[in-house]
Each structure stands twice: as C-alpha cells, then as structure tokens.
Amino acid sequence: MTELKKVTVQILNAFTENDKGGNPAGVVLDADALSHNDKLHVAKKVGLSETAFISRSNTADFKLDFYTPTKQIAHCGHATIAAFSYLKQLGKLKGNTSSKETIDGNRKIEIQGALAFMEQLAPTYVDPVERENDILNSLGLTKADLLPNAPIKVVNTGNSFLLIPVKDVKTLQDITPHFDAIENISEAYDLIGYYVFTTDALAHEIDATTRMFAPRYGILEEAGTGMAAGPLASYLYDVLQIKKTTFQIQQGKYMLPPSSSAIEVQLQLENEKITGLMAGGKGVVTRKLEVNV
Template sequence: MVLRYAAFTTDPTTGNPAGVVLDAAGLSDAEMQRIAAEVGYSETAFVCGGTRPDFTVRYFSPLAEVPFCGHATIATAVALADRDGPGDLVLETPAGAIPVRTTTGTASLTSVPTRTRPATAAEITSALTALRWLPSDLDPSWPPHVAFAGNDHLVLAAGSRARLADLDYDFPALRALMARAGWTTVHLFWQAGAREFHARDPFPPGGVVEDPATGAAAAAFGGYLRALGRAPSRFTIIQGEDMGRRSELTVEVSPDDARVTVSGTATRIPD
C-alpha cells in the first residue's frame, strides 16, 4: 500500500508530495522502481525492514534509486509516527544512518556529516549555460560550491529574487551535466534576510523539472554555510513558492558538528 504525504507543509495541496511504502520488505528493486514511476512523485520511500526504532529505508525517483531524500524521510518518519506513535528513530539509508525525532505531524532528521568544495570554473560555466543564466545573474558574495549531505548538490546564489523566480532551463542539457557530475539537484538560492533563504531545486535526474522541497539539499546548504562561517544557528528555507507548492524547511547548524538537522511538518494527502 502506498501512502501519500506532503512534506514541509500542513496543507496537502502544497509542500513536496512523497510516496511512502511501510511494508516493502518483500519487494524487489524492479518492483520498487515500478511503484515509484507509477506514483510519479519526485521520490517514494520504501521501508524495507527493521523494528522500532531502527528501520531500513530506500528511495526511488520515477527514474532511479537515490541514496538519500530529505522530504521523503520526513514523510516516512511522520507516517511511522502516525502508525506507531511519536518517538526517536534511526533510518538506515544507502547514504548512512539518519537519526530522526518525531512528534505528531513533525519530524527532524540529522544528516550524515556534510562537506563542501568550491565548484570548478568548468562546472560553473556548464551549469550556467544549461540554466540559461549569465555570470552576472549570480551573487558574487556567495561562492559556487558542490555540497554534500548524503548526495551532492551544486549550490548557486541568485543575484536577485526575480532571477530566482525566472527559472527556464535546458532540461536535457542540465540532466546530462548532472549525470556526468553526479549531482542530485542544483540548489539555487537567494538570501531574503539574516535567517531566511528562498530556494529552488531543479531535479532532472529524477525525471522532474523541479523539486518543491529538498531536505537533502537543505542539509547540504547548511553545511555550505557552516564551511563559509556564515551559518545562523537556525534558519528557514522557503522553497516551492514559485511553483505553487510553498514549503518551509527549518535548518539547524552547530559550529562543532558537521551534521545538520532539518525539520518540518508532513500531512497525509487524502486518497
């Protein structure tokens, strides 16, 4: 049975929808991939075994398995809390063990240790070409990086909110570039205030134009800010607004820990 949850929202018509299969122990890889394609969301999570508090979880986009997905982790944790009651969990994922704390309707995941590196000139040029952006569209105060929190994300800062809102990229070109580079999303962001960022995440490797909320990218972004010495201890990412699926992700960063915590609500999407 596939459950459907909207993550990082209390409104099932917004946020990022995820499929959740709580009883996937008997499913083959091919069956999980087929179900994810049929569901059609950017990610579907499959609980493949375990007993509380430890569960094994795998994630499939409509096109392929991915090592980690933040919004589907939040959705899965809330689904487990809805079934079993709230509490602490450890989700064993292909990217590593992810501790998760749940309350009613809310979950907080702690990423694997983050890392980040400056993007190369060739990577930046290729990405801007695929995005149909000019170098002048970037905010020069934020260096482009490739950031990791279970998978890799290219991080680019838009020079204005209008630039971020106007997303019209070359899907085949960006998909090919991301396949070569091994990036899961391109995390485009704009700083709205000291503790608020707006973001968009093209996701052609998953077969979708854009992800409305990306917990994995949010964790990687927190690691990026930490590495630059510019991370608030707690901040909000607004994502999905420009595609009509507003999502709110809360990110917590410690100066003494490379792991990042991402929190949000999730709500059941009616059948």
C-alpha cells in the same frame, strides 16, 4: 498465471508551510516482500519525485528504500519526513527518537512536536569553477545574475547538490532551465540536482528561498528537498559566514504551479565547525493509492 499483489501507497505532503503546499511523497508500509523491480514499478506508477518503502531492519528501527520513477537513490529528505510523520501519526514510534537504515548507512531521526527531523553528515565542498559558464548557460543566467562574492559550490551532506546563489528573487523567478544541459552537468559531478537560491528580499523568518532542478532523476522541478536544504544551511554558515545554528529554508514558491515548502535545518557544531545537522519539517496525509505489482 502469477497473482498480482496490491500495494497501498499513502501520499503525504512533506515540508508543508502552514499545513499547505509542500512536496508530495509516496509511503509504503511493510515492504519486505517487494523486490527492487516491484518498488521501481510502484514508484513509476505513483509518479511522484520519490516514494519511500518501509521494511524491517536489523540495525535500525526501520529500513527505508527510496525510489524515483526511474531509479533507486540513497537518501530522500521529503520522503523520509513523510515516512516518519506517518509512522508517528500511526503510533508506530515509541518515543521522539528513531533511526533509519538506508543503502548508504544508518541515520538518526528526531521528532520535535509535529515536525520530523533526519540526520545528515558534515558538509564537503567541491568548486566547479571550470564549468561555471556551462552551469550559468544551463539556467539562462549570466555572471551578473549571481550573488556577489558567493561562489557556486557542489555541497554534499549525504547527497551532492550544486548550489547556485543568485542576487534576487526576480532572478530566481525568471530562470529558464535547459534540462538536457542540467542533466549533463549533474552526471559529470554525480549530482542529485541544482539548488538555486537567494537570500534577497525575504521575510525576516526565512533565511533563503530556493528552486531545485533534478532532471537526471526524472524530476524537472521539486517543491521541497530536505537533502538539499542541509547543504544550503551549511553553505550559508561556512561560505556566507551567517553564524547561526538554525536556518529556515523556503522552496517551491517560484515553481509552476507554486507549492511553497518550509524546511528547518539545525546545525550541530563543535568549535564553530559543522559536525552534522538535522533537517526537518511536517508531513500531512493527503490521499491513498492502490498499485498492482
């Protein structure tokens, strides 16, 4: 009879806003002995949108593997912030800079006070104009609900997200997502999911408030998505021509139940062109789970 291994999973809320809300992620230390199937089993048992598994790396300070309850993904913003916030709290980071190895290459990590930041790449843009009506229908929206002169775009800074600018907070709040349709369009464009946002009626310290739908990855709605906030900040700078280097993104305020998250994105520029970015926030430990594999 095979002996079961007990895996300890720390649950941290990442991108907390004033230490409240945020997006929960699982974090597993010393995951070197776990197989792909083990990790998938643990992520499914944990049941959160993503769990990060930390193991030794020959090319970076740590190797991170990210799993949803249904599959492995290349990057995950809030699980990265959760993992490095936890490593910092345990005293396992030597300084304020670190790095992660992923299945899609290595990325830099920075610690700024209580916040952890992760590197993302320069943005690329795709215009899905031929599917605009399908996209709107999948959210119960019409063209009149969109922010004027702000095209729907697929934006990638490491993962692809569909950015959909709506005209006001009420429109964002009243979205009716049709998850089968969202999943089909996500499959067609190889998306993690939809990132719907508005710049309307916000406190002066917030640049946009958002909702994120990713049924293709088993996530109906997510409270904080660092890998989507990077594309959004890039869109605000490049498409909406908001020429600043630091953006404050809010997410999750209008999901049910609400879980408001705060994500800061710092753009890296050369000759006013984005060459990369750092997206970050705070991770707070909330509880611990034990999973047998």
